[in-house]
Amino acid sequence: MTRILFVCLGNICRSPTAEGVLRARAQKAGLKLVVDSCGTGGWHAGEPPHPPAVQAAKRRGYDLSPLRARQITPADFTAFDHILVMDRRNLADARDMKPKGGTEPQLFLHYAPAFGLDIADPWYSGDFDGVLDMIEAASDGLIATLSR
Ligand code: 4NP
Numbered sequence: 001m002t003r004i005l006f007v008c009l010g011n012i013c014r015s016p017t018a019e020g021v022l023r024a025r026a027q028k029a030g031l032k033l034v035v036d037s038c039g040t041g042g043w044h045a046g047e048p049p050h051p052p053a054v055q056a057a058k059r060r061g062y063d064l065s066p067l068r069a070r071q072i073t074p075a076d077f078t079a080f081d082h083i084l085v086m087d088r089r090n091l092a093d094a095r096d097m098k099p100k101g102g103t104e105p106q107l108f109l110h111y112a113p114a115f116g117l118d119i120a121d122p123w124y125s126g127d128f129d130g131v132l133d134m135i136e137a138a139s140d141g142l143i144a145t146l147s148r
Contacts, residue, residue, distance in 0.1 A: 001032050001033065001034055001037075001079050002032075002033050002034070002082070002146055003034040003079065003080045003081045003082070004022065004033055004034065004035050004080065004081070004082045004084065004142075005031070005036050005037065005038065005072075005076055005079075005080035005082070005083045005084070006018040006019055006022075006029075006035070006036070006037040006038075006084050006085075006086070006108065006135050007037070007038055007072060007083060007084070007085045007086070007090050007094055007105065008039055008040075008072060008085070008086040008087075008090055008119075009036075009039055009040055009041055009045060009086075009089070009090060009121065009123075010039045010041055010043060010044045010050075010069065010123065011038050011039030011041075011045075011069035011070060011071070011121050012039075012044045012047060012048075012049050012050045012053065012069050012076060012112050012123075013049065013053045013121065013128075013131070014053075014086040014119055014122065014131055014135070015037035015039065015052050016049040016053065016064050016067045016069070016094070017049070017053055017056075017057055017062075017064065017131060017132065017135055018037060018084070018135045018138075018139070019035050019036065019037040019064075019067060019085070019131070020057055020063065020067065021057070021062055021113070021135045021136055021139050022135075022139045022142065023146075024037050024061070024062055024141075025139045025140060025143060026135070026143055028113070029137060029143050029147065030080065031146060031147055033146070034148045036078065036136050037038055037067070037096075038069075038070050038071060038072045038073075039070070039071055039072065039095060040071070040090055040093040040097070041070060041071065042070075042071035042073055043054040044069040045069050045070055045071055046068055046069060046070075046146045047067075047068065047069045048064075048065060048067065049064045049067055049069075050053045050123070051060065052100070052122075052126070052128050053098075053122065053131075054096065054126055055128075056128035056129055056131075056132055057128075057132065058134075060132060072094065073095060074097065074102075076105050077097075077098050077099055077102025078099070078101075078102055078103070080103055081102070081103065082103065082106065082142075083105040083106065084105075084106055084107070084108040084142075085105050085106070085107060085108060086107075086108060086118070086119040086121075087107075087117070087118035087119060087120070087121070088117060088118055090105075091105055091106075091107060107113055108135075108138045108142075109134065109138055110138075111137075111138040111139075111140075111141030111142040111145065112134060112137035112138035112140075112141050114137075115134045115137060115138070116134075119131055119134050119135065132145075
């Protein structure tokens, strides 16, 4: 089974949203995946996702409420087949943490290139619906790639 890890900065907005969205859409598509998420930072470890992110996801039918934040570990780079990050800062940070031979981190919007490179941090922008639009498109792109 393919194992997917999403990475953002705090693991309370973008990557838990991606975890919930991909899990639901892959299940709907009949694709079996292991999906997890984490942050490059550990400030929010143990916390549920940010309430506005939970509410925006809920309006589209995704339940993020059981998820809890954690920080990335070196073991993640061998435990997951795809490490998908939300922006170029996450990419640089994750590359710095990657042990030799570990899975190379990749920008998630690689799977929805029309949106650009970065899923901007809604912690600052407040644009949780824009984040969901990008994450839904990239999830479907990833599912299409993995289903080939
Ligand atoms: P996320 O958003 O990386 O999408 O989870 C953030 C959440 C918290 C912080 C930064 C980004 N923070 O600095 O606490």
